[in-house]
Amino acid sequence: MDLFERIKILSAKNSLPHAVVFEGERAKEFSEFFAKVAVCEGENKPCGVCKHCLKAQKGVHPDIINLEPEGASKLYKVGFVRNIKSDSFVLPNEANAKVYIFNDAENISAVSQNALLKVLEEPPKSVIFIINCKEKTNLLDTVISRATVFICDEKETESISEEILNIIRTASKQSEYELLSLLQGYSSEKGELLRVFDELIISLRLLYRLKVNGKDFEEDTELLETLTLNRILNAIDILIDAKKDIMQNKAVKIIVARTCIKLKKTLGR
Template identity: 35%
Template structure:
C-alpha cells in the first residue's frame, strides 16, 4: 500500500511524510473515521513506516523490516484489541501493554503498539493505558484506531496526534448518499444553480455537513481508485462512474483537497451559512 491509498487531507499527508523523513513520529497517534478495515490497514501502514530501515521513501517494501511487516511477523509490532465493532477492551489488556512496553525492542530500535477499535475501552482501560502514554520509553510508539475521536477521553486525546480518515462511514445513510449523488451530478454537469439547489438542505441542517462532505470526499477517492485500476467500493458506484467519465486524475485530487479544506473550515467554526455557499464555489473551482 502507498500513502495515496488512504483517505487523508493534504496537511495530514504532508505531516506524515515529514515525520517519516525526519524520523519524528509522535509517540501516540490516533486514527479515526473511515471504516474499521481502513483504520487497521492505515495503522499497519504507519507501523511499517516507523520500523522501515530505508533512509527514504518509507515504507520501502524491500528492507528486512518491510518484508516482515508484509508477512505480519515483525516482532516489534504488536496488535491489541479486536477487529470488530463491539467488544470489551479489558483493563487487563491495558496493563499487559504497559508492562510489555518497558521491554526493549528485538529487531528494530523501535516498538509499535497497534491498539484496535479503542472506542471499546471503558474508562478504567483507558486510564490504565494513559499511564504509559504519558511517559512512554523513548522506543515506544502507540497507534490507536477508533471510529471517532469523540469516543476517547480528553486525557488520552491530549497525548495523541489525530489522523482522520474522514467522517466515519458507519454513519452514512441513504439520504446522505442520495444528496451527494445529486451534488456530484450538478458538479459534472457544470450547473452551479442546480448545485446550490442541491446544497440547500445543508443550510438548515448543520449536523449533515460533515457526513455530506465526508461522503463527497469518499466518492472522489473511490473514483480515483477506479481511474487507477484499483478496486473501489460499490456503494459509490453511481458517483464513481459519473466522476471518472468526466474528470482526470488531477481534477479528482483537487476535489479531494477541496473537500478536506471544507471539513477543516467547518471544524474551525467558519460562519456556517457562508460556508455552505462557499462549498459550491470551492468544488466548482477545483475542477476548473
C-alpha cells in the same frame, strides 16, 4: 498533502509522535503504514525492501503488535491494557521501534484509558502507541491531549445501492411503520444492522456532497430535492448515535424503533 505524505515527512524529520490516534474509516490502513515507517531501516521510509518492511508487509513483524478488543462488546479490558503497558517496557525484538496498535478502539473504557495515560505521556524509549477508531467520541480528553490525532479520509461512494436507496426513500416518503418493518428485517443480527447503518451514513454523505455542489442525484432527483442539508446532517448524526448504542450492547429492537422515529422526523416531509 495526503496523510501518507505527512507521515513520511514526520519520519524524515525524525519526529514521529509516540502516541497517535487515527480516526475514521481508513484508520487501519494508515496505522499499518505508520507502523511500517516506524520499523523500517531503509533510506526513504517505508523503503519496502528492508527486512522490516518485508515482515511488516506480511503482517509478521514481531515489533508491530496488532491488538483487537475482546468479545461482542468489543472491549479492551483493563487487565489486558495493564499487560500491554508492562510489555511495552521490554525492548523491541528486531527493530529500533515497537508499535502497539489498538484496533477498533471506539469502545475502550475510561478505566482502560486511564490505565494507559501515564505510559502515553512518557512512553518507554522507541515505543509507539496507536489507537484506531471510527469516531473518537469515547476517548478521554486526557488521552486525546497526549496524542497526535490524524483524521483519516472517509470511505467515499459515488453510488447508492438499491437496498440503501429503498431505506432512504421509505424514511422520506412512507410511514414510520413501513420504515420500522424494513429496518426490523436487519435487527436479528447486529453485524448486519451495523453494516446497513454504515452504508446509510456513507450514502447520505454522498447526497450531502451532491447537494452542496449543486448537483443532481440522477437515480432520484425528487428525493434529493426534498432533503435539505440540515436534514441530511441530522440523519447522519442519528445513525452515528444508533451505531454507538448498538456497540454498547443496548437492546437492538429499542434502538431500531427509536432510530426509525428520529429518521422519519428528520427525513420525512
